[in-house]
Amino acid sequence: MIDAAYVQRMALYNRWQNRNLFGVAGRLSDSDRRLDRGAFFGSIHATLSHLLWADRVWMSRFAGWTKPEGGIRESVSLYPDWGRLSEERAASDERLIAWSNTLDPQWLANDLTWFSGAVQREVSKPIWQLLVHFFNHQTHHRGQVHAMLTQAGGKPHDTDLFAMPE
Secondary structure (H helix, E strand, C coil): CCCHHHHHHHHHHHHHHHHHHHHHHCCCCHHHHHCCCCECCECHHHHHHHHHHHHHHHHHHHHCCCCCCCCCHHHHHCCCCHHHHHHHHHHHHHHHHHHHCCCCHHHHCCEEEEEECCCCEEEEEEHHHHHHHHHHHHHHHHHHHHHHHHHCCCCCCCCCHHHCCC
């Protein structure tokens, strides 16, 4: 089982990597960010929009954040404006870090039950496993964005957790 320190570390890692990717993506033209590059959600913008949507869905379950509108299909257009997407990403990262610093270790041992739109049924799983999934999902899609940015001529920084500045 994970502990609160893991969640706190991963929340910081999440912010570090998002700043990296959004910084590089912000130097591209809007059309380059929106170009379908063959990733699961197509473009850099759409993938980053989906990722923010998914983070907020999970945080609505974990911490009572407002759940975003729509489902997975609509997640790619949560914020069509790049500036707003960037601002909302940064704000969510700060909220996630603040939340992680208040975690009750006992809470991590509980189960969470929710209706999953992805599998269209009620699901119940240990919270600690869901948090591991939450951070793995971020890493998965950021890896796709990293590859698309590299394809577009961008140069994202290192992604190794041990290399994260203190």
